Amino acid sequence: EPEVTQTPSHQVTQMGQEVILRCVPISNHLYFYWYRQILGQKVEFLVSFYNNEISEKSEIFDDQFSVERPDGSNFTLKIRSTKLEDSAMYFCASRVVPQGAMGDTQYFGPGTRLTVL
């Protein structure tokens, strides 16, 4: 069964360093998302991406964040200068175009746990 994959599973970095989180969405999906979950809290939307451009972003997604689809399979989230408060689990998700119930569902990857020291 196709699934969303994410690498690395755990990333430890020093404050101020750049990190790139990688995702491979399900191959026929066209909408891509990043969410984050600070430990013990709810999942929060960061950004959505469709047709090679950002379609929506949240207040959290400031100038320190960027997303890219560098090729036909990868979808990346870059944090330019990490802060302590960026420590969280980052989830990538994808879905097909909305064609009924199954097209509406976002499938999540296993997450990347980012720890900023």
Added chain:
Amino acid sequence: AQKITQTQPGMFVQEKEAVTLDCTYDTSDPSYGLFWYKQPSSGEMIFLIYQGSYDQQNATEGRYSLNFQKARKSANLVISASQLGDSAMYFCAMREDNQGGKLIFGQGTELSVKP
């Protein structure tokens, strides 16, 4: 105002019994989708069940069913015949059609299944 409210931070259920996890939502969009995800201690988010706002019948997926009461804006998850492996965090989420497809999550309910 909270868009998705899960009022039960923690729930206990005896193995093999049924349990209902509550979720209420708030939207003025007539078209929306409601989702439940399971997050075990390993951290991944597992899709369980979906209900569209125009669906006439309550969604079911195996032991999971969604008790959709549109007038009350509630979308409770019912797990029948609980198993030890059901112990996890459960999140209710909503997608509003006028908001570009993003999911808005509730705070979650931690379910513990007792043997």
